[in-house]
Amino acid sequence: MKICLRRLLKPLPKLLVGAALSGLAAIPPASAGEPPPGFVRLADVAPGIEQDMRYAGSNNFTGAPVPGYRAPQCWLRREAAQALARAQALAHRRGFDLVVYDCYRPRRAVAAFLAWSKSADESTKDAYYPHVAKSELFAQGYIAERSTHSTGLAVDIGVKGWDFGAPFDYFDRRSWTKSPVSRAAQSAREKLVALMRSVGFENYPREWWHFSYGDAKATESFDAEIE
Numbered sequence: 001m002k003i004c005l006r007r008l009l010k011p012l013p014k015l016l017v018g019a020a021l022s023g024l025a026a027i028p029p030a031s032a033g034e035p036p037p038g039f040v041r042l043a044d045v046a047p048g049i050e051q052d053m054r055y056a057g058s059n060n061f062t063g064a065p066v067p068g069y070r071a072p073q074c075w076l077r078r079e080a081a082q083a084l085a086r087a088q089a090l091a092h093r094r095g096f097d098l099v100v101y102d103c104y105r106p107r108r109a110v111a112a113f114l115a116w117s118k119s120a121d122e123s124t125k126d127a128y129y130p131h132v133a134k135s136e137l138f139a140q141g142y143i144a145e146r147s148t149h150s151t152g153l154a155v156d157i158g159v160k161g162w163d164f165g166a167p168f169d170y171f172d173r174r175s176w177t178k179s180p181v182s183r184a185a186q187s188a189r190e191k192l193v194a195l196m197r198s199v200g201f202e203n204y205p206r207e208w209w210h211f212s213y214g215d216a217k218a219t220e221s222f223d224a225e226i227e
Contacts, residue, residue, distance in 0.1 A: 035075045035104075036222040039152050042074035042103060046085035048092060049074075050099040050160060054168065055109060056226070061128040061169050062116050068106030070227040075104040077152040080213040083199040084155065090195060091159070101168045101209065102156040105149030107223040113143050129171040141206050142171040150221035154212040157196070162188045168209050177208045 035041065042049060053072035054060040076084070088098050117137055129137060137143050148154040158164060165185030166175040173179050177189055189208045196203065201211035 033227050034224070036152065036224050038077055039075050039104065040078045040081050042076055042081050042084065042100065045078075045081040046088050048097060049084060049088050050097065052099050052101055053103075054101050055105070061124050061171070062113070063121075063124045066109045067112045068109040068223070068225050070225050073226055074100050074102075074155075075152065075226055076155065077213075077219075080153050080155065083201065083213055084157075086199045087195055087201075090198070096162070097160045098157055099160050100155055100157050102149060103154075104152040104222070104226065105147055105154075106225055107150050107221055108225075110145065110147045110150060114138070114145060117143065128169055131173075132171050137171055140171075146221070148212050148216035148219075150223070151216050151219040152222070153214055153216035153219055154210065155201070156207075156209045157192070157211060158209055159188065159192060162192075164188050164192075164208050166208070175208060176206050177203055178205065 042051065051072060051074050053069065053074060055062075055066040056069040056072035058064050060066065084098070084100075091098055117134055122134060125134065129142070132140060132142070138145060149156075156168065158168060163182070163185050165179075165181030165188075166172065174181065177193065181189075192208070193203045196211045201213050204210040204212070
Protein backbone atom coordinates (compact mmCIF):
# COMPACT_ATOMS: atom_id res chain seq x y z
CA MET A 1 0.00 0.00 0.00
CA LYS A 2 1.47 3.34 -1.00
CA ILE A 3 2.23 5.67 1.91
CA CYS A 4 1.06 9.24 1.43
CA LEU A 5 3.17 11.96 3.06
CA ARG A 6 0.27 14.45 2.93
CA ARG A 7 -1.90 12.01 4.92
CA LEU A 8 0.84 11.58 7.54
CA LEU A 9 1.25 15.33 7.87
CA LYS A 10 -2.47 16.15 7.70
CA PRO A 11 -2.59 17.81 11.13
CA LEU A 12 0.23 20.20 10.20
CA PRO A 13 -0.31 23.81 9.11
CA LYS A 14 -0.42 24.25 5.33
CA LEU A 15 2.74 26.35 5.35
CA LEU A 16 4.69 23.62 7.17
CA VAL A 17 3.41 20.88 4.88
CA GLY A 18 4.39 22.90 1.85
CA ALA A 19 7.89 23.44 3.20
CA ALA A 20 8.32 19.72 3.94
CA LEU A 21 7.15 18.71 0.48
CA SER A 22 9.29 21.37 -1.15
CA GLY A 23 12.35 19.97 0.60
CA LEU A 24 11.52 16.46 -0.53
CA ALA A 25 11.17 17.61 -4.13
CA ALA A 26 14.88 18.40 -4.15
CA ILE A 27 15.77 14.79 -3.28
CA PRO A 28 16.80 12.91 -6.45
CA PRO A 29 14.71 9.83 -7.28
CA ALA A 30 16.07 6.30 -7.01
CA SER A 31 15.21 3.06 -8.81
CA ALA A 32 11.88 1.76 -7.55
CA GLY A 33 11.72 -1.61 -5.82
CA GLU A 34 15.44 -2.26 -5.57
CA PRO A 35 18.00 -1.43 -2.88
CA PRO A 36 20.59 1.24 -3.81
CA PRO A 37 23.91 0.10 -5.35
CA GLY A 38 25.97 -1.93 -2.91
CA PHE A 39 22.98 -2.68 -0.68
CA VAL A 40 21.38 -6.04 0.15
CA ARG A 41 18.26 -7.23 1.92
CA LEU A 42 19.25 -8.45 5.38
CA ALA A 43 16.91 -11.43 5.05
CA ASP A 44 19.11 -12.73 2.22
CA VAL A 45 22.29 -12.48 4.31
CA ALA A 46 21.18 -13.11 7.89
CA PRO A 47 17.73 -14.76 7.89
CA GLY A 48 18.07 -15.66 11.58
CA ILE A 49 17.72 -12.01 12.63
CA GLU A 50 14.12 -11.07 13.40
CA GLN A 51 12.86 -7.93 11.64
CA ASP A 52 10.49 -5.77 13.68
CA MET A 53 10.58 -2.74 11.38
CA ARG A 54 8.75 -0.11 13.42
CA TYR A 55 8.55 2.72 10.87
CA ALA A 56 6.71 0.59 8.33
CA GLY A 57 3.72 0.53 10.71
CA SER A 58 2.17 2.73 13.36
CA ASN A 59 4.09 1.32 16.36
CA ASN A 60 6.58 4.20 16.46
CA PHE A 61 6.97 7.69 17.93
CA THR A 62 5.06 9.36 15.06
CA GLY A 63 2.06 7.08 15.55
CA ALA A 64 1.77 6.29 11.82
CA PRO A 65 3.64 4.59 8.94
CA VAL A 66 6.58 6.75 7.87
CA PRO A 67 7.15 7.89 4.26
CA GLY A 68 9.72 5.73 2.49
CA TYR A 69 8.81 2.49 4.30
CA ARG A 70 6.49 0.73 1.88
CA ALA A 71 7.51 -2.68 3.24
CA PRO A 72 8.80 -3.92 6.64
CA GLN A 73 12.22 -4.88 5.31
CA CYS A 74 15.76 -4.22 6.48
CA TRP A 75 18.12 -2.98 3.77
CA LEU A 76 21.81 -2.38 4.52
CA ARG A 77 25.08 -1.95 2.72
CA ARG A 78 26.51 -5.37 2.03
CA GLU A 79 29.46 -5.00 4.42
CA ALA A 80 27.19 -3.98 7.29
CA ALA A 81 24.76 -6.83 6.60
CA GLN A 82 27.61 -9.34 6.52
CA ALA A 83 28.92 -8.00 9.83
CA LEU A 84 25.43 -8.38 11.33
CA ALA A 85 25.34 -11.96 10.06
CA ARG A 86 28.55 -12.63 11.99
CA ALA A 87 27.02 -11.02 15.09
CA GLN A 88 23.91 -13.19 14.80
CA ALA A 89 26.01 -16.32 14.41
CA LEU A 90 27.93 -15.46 17.59
CA ALA A 91 24.71 -14.60 19.44
CA HIS A 92 22.97 -17.80 18.41
CA ARG A 93 25.89 -19.91 19.60
CA ARG A 94 25.57 -18.13 22.96
CA GLY A 95 21.87 -18.91 23.18
CA PHE A 96 20.16 -15.71 22.03
CA ASP A 97 19.03 -14.04 18.81
CA LEU A 98 19.04 -10.47 17.49
CA VAL A 99 16.10 -8.34 16.38
CA VAL A 100 16.34 -5.19 14.23
CA TYR A 101 13.97 -2.22 14.50
CA ASP A 102 15.40 0.01 11.77
CA CYS A 103 18.16 -0.26 9.19
CA TYR A 104 18.52 1.88 6.06
CA ARG A 105 16.27 4.93 6.38
CA PRO A 106 15.25 6.89 3.24
CA ARG A 107 16.00 10.62 3.42
CA ARG A 108 12.31 11.40 2.97
CA ALA A 109 11.67 9.63 6.28
CA VAL A 110 14.16 11.94 8.00
CA ALA A 111 12.36 14.93 6.45
CA ALA A 112 9.04 13.56 7.74
CA PHE A 113 10.49 13.26 11.26
CA LEU A 114 11.51 16.92 11.12
CA ALA A 115 8.04 17.97 9.98
CA TRP A 116 6.46 15.83 12.70
CA SER A 117 8.62 17.51 15.36
CA LYS A 118 7.14 20.88 14.37
CA SER A 119 3.53 19.72 14.44
CA ALA A 120 1.11 20.16 17.33
CA ASP A 121 0.30 16.46 17.63
CA GLU A 122 1.61 14.99 20.90
CA SER A 123 -0.47 11.81 20.99
CA THR A 124 2.64 9.64 21.47
CA LYS A 125 4.34 11.79 24.11
CA ASP A 126 3.58 9.58 27.13
CA ALA A 127 4.94 6.48 25.41
CA TYR A 128 8.03 7.91 23.71
CA TYR A 129 9.16 11.29 25.11
CA PRO A 130 7.40 12.01 28.42
CA HIS A 131 10.21 14.14 29.88
CA VAL A 132 11.46 15.97 26.76
CA ALA A 133 9.74 18.75 24.85
CA LYS A 134 8.91 17.58 21.34
CA SER A 135 10.64 20.65 19.90
CA GLU A 136 13.86 19.62 21.66
CA LEU A 137 14.17 16.08 20.32
CA PHE A 138 16.53 17.10 17.51
CA ALA A 139 18.55 19.52 19.64
CA GLN A 140 19.07 16.89 22.33
CA GLY A 141 20.32 14.32 19.84
CA TYR A 142 17.45 11.84 19.90
CA ILE A 143 16.61 12.38 16.21
CA ALA A 144 19.10 13.55 13.58
CA GLU A 145 18.47 15.97 10.72
CA ARG A 146 21.04 14.01 8.68
CA SER A 147 20.78 10.40 9.75
CA THR A 148 23.56 7.85 9.35
CA HIS A 149 20.74 5.36 8.76
CA SER A 150 20.33 6.88 5.28
CA THR A 151 23.81 5.61 4.36
CA GLY A 152 22.88 1.99 5.05
CA LEU A 153 25.63 1.69 7.66
CA ALA A 154 23.53 2.17 10.81
CA VAL A 155 21.12 -0.17 12.54
CA ASP A 156 18.78 -0.09 15.53
CA ILE A 157 19.00 -3.47 17.21
CA GLY A 158 18.18 -5.45 20.33
CA VAL A 159 17.96 -9.03 21.56
CA LYS A 160 14.75 -11.07 21.53
CA GLY A 161 13.32 -11.38 25.03
CA TRP A 162 15.93 -9.23 26.80
CA ASP A 163 15.16 -6.30 29.11
CA PHE A 164 17.27 -3.24 28.30
CA GLY A 165 15.73 -0.97 30.91
CA ALA A 166 13.99 1.23 28.35
CA PRO A 167 12.09 0.36 25.16
CA PHE A 168 13.29 1.13 21.65
CA ASP A 169 12.92 4.82 20.71
CA TYR A 170 12.23 5.92 24.27
CA PHE A 171 13.66 9.45 24.16
CA ASP A 172 14.94 9.90 27.68
CA ARG A 173 18.19 9.79 29.65
CA ARG A 174 17.18 6.29 30.78
CA SER A 175 17.92 5.14 27.22
CA TRP A 176 21.50 6.38 27.33
CA THR A 177 23.67 3.31 27.14
CA LYS A 178 25.43 3.92 30.46
CA SER A 179 22.50 5.43 32.35
CA PRO A 180 21.53 3.91 35.73
CA VAL A 181 19.16 0.98 35.14
CA SER A 182 18.68 -2.40 36.77
CA ARG A 183 21.67 -4.72 36.98
CA ALA A 184 20.07 -7.11 34.49
CA ALA A 185 19.35 -4.32 31.98
CA GLN A 186 22.86 -2.90 32.31
CA SER A 187 24.32 -6.35 31.74
CA ALA A 188 22.16 -6.73 28.63
CA ARG A 189 23.41 -3.41 27.26
CA GLU A 190 27.04 -4.28 27.95
CA LYS A 191 26.71 -7.66 26.26
CA LEU A 192 25.05 -6.13 23.18
CA VAL A 193 27.70 -3.40 22.89
CA ALA A 194 30.51 -5.95 23.25
CA LEU A 195 28.95 -8.27 20.66
CA MET A 196 28.40 -5.49 18.12
CA ARG A 197 31.85 -4.01 18.68
CA SER A 198 33.41 -7.42 18.05
CA VAL A 199 32.11 -7.30 14.46
CA GLY A 200 32.89 -3.64 13.78
CA PHE A 201 29.86 -1.67 15.03
CA GLU A 202 30.04 1.26 17.47
CA ASN A 203 27.24 2.32 19.79
CA TYR A 204 25.67 5.79 19.95
CA PRO A 205 25.91 6.69 23.68
CA ARG A 206 22.41 8.24 23.90
CA GLU A 207 20.62 5.19 22.49
CA TRP A 208 21.42 1.68 23.69
CA TRP A 209 19.95 0.30 20.45
CA HIS A 210 21.78 2.42 17.82
CA PHE A 211 24.98 1.18 16.18
CA SER A 212 26.95 2.34 13.14
CA TYR A 213 29.45 0.46 11.00
CA GLY A 214 32.57 2.00 9.49
CA ASP A 215 32.69 5.67 8.55
CA ALA A 216 28.93 6.20 8.26
CA LYS A 217 29.10 10.00 8.61
CA ALA A 218 31.29 10.32 5.51
CA THR A 219 29.30 7.87 3.36
CA GLU A 220 26.75 8.74 0.66
CA SER A 221 23.10 8.72 1.72
CA PHE A 222 20.09 7.61 -0.35
CA ASP A 223 16.35 8.10 -0.69
CA ALA A 224 15.18 4.90 -2.38
CA GLU A 225 11.86 3.71 -0.95
CA ILE A 226 11.92 0.39 0.87
CA GLU A 227 9.58 -2.07 -0.83
